[in-house]
Amino acid sequence: MNMAGYPAFADDWERRATIRTRPRRLLENDDKLIFPLCRQPLVLSATFTEHCPQWRDFVLVQSFYKFINDVVIFETEIVDKTARAIAKNRFSLPFPLACRVDAMTVVVDEDYHALVALDFLQQTVTMTGIEPLELPTHIELSLALPAAQAQVPAHLRDAVELIGVAIAENTVTHEVAAFSKDSSVKGSIRGLMADHLFDEGRHAQFWTCLVRSYWQSASPNDRDAIAQALPTFLSRYLTNQLQKHFDLHLIEHLDVSTDVRRALRDDINALAFPIHRQHPLMGNILGFVHNSGLLQTPSVARALNDYMPVNRRLA
Secondary structure (H helix, E strand, O other): OOOOOOOOOOHHHHEEEEEEOOOOOOOOOOOOOOOHHHHHHHHHHHHHHHHHHHHHHHEEEHHHHHHHHHHHHHHHHHHHHHHHHHHHOOOOOOHHHHHHOOOOOOOHHHHHHHHHHHHHHHHHHHHOOOOOOOOOOOOOOHHHHHHOOOOOHHHHHHHHHHHHHHHHHHHHHHHHHHHHOOOEEEEEHHHHHHHHHHHHHHHHHHHHHHHHHHHOOOOOOHHHHHHHHHHHHHHHHHOHHHHHHHHHHOOOOOOOOOOHHHHHHHHHHOOOOOOOOOOOHHHHHHHHHHHHHHHHOHHHHOHHHHHHOOOHHHO
């Protein structure tokens, strides 16, 4: 694999990584929100605002717990796994030592992000007295990766894992950035998100470099095989079914009448979340496949045609 010109990130990590430079953040006991309203449509529905607005903080706190749980799964069970395999030279795709060192900085960062997230969960439970409901054991990426890997020959499964993780690391920045800029949210939580974003920007570049180098060395047949798996990956990664399932579970724990509960379920089930070019994360994903060189491969362009802006779609 040709890694000529690879921009090692370890020195930048030493100077700027949040684990090196940030103090512990403490949750404020103020009137700011713990989770953005715009990220939990349940509390914005007409049924909720009319019939049970007193449950808003409970719903937002539980939504924050799910967000933290998702972060921990993402960081420790998926990104950590891939980065650690690369760092320990146990990945089927060989990378030089400089990449392996950088991969270990990603491991440290992601485990630290998970630690900070769990610390905030504990602080929130202590401050609010609200215990988390049963939280999901997997996230969309947990299902998308194996589904896509099942579409390719065995020797390409690590390559699909690399590309899937790179896509996720390039899209998580979008969500974290929006969270960090919402002035209605507690300052410490916005600071937490800003810290996370600071590290993830470096991670996104790292994963993009690895994918670009791999793609340049991949055979045409391997590229075409991976291209055919990308729609499967995106359909599983961009779905809102897990969030919908969580929201329906949350509704069951509200002390409301049967009619209100039924109306709230209808509101959640009616939410449209199409998986196509208008999905809010597609801009980031298309940016990644362009910057990594994937989109210059005709089979990839064809596979992603339905996700392209109208002016870039193939005839």
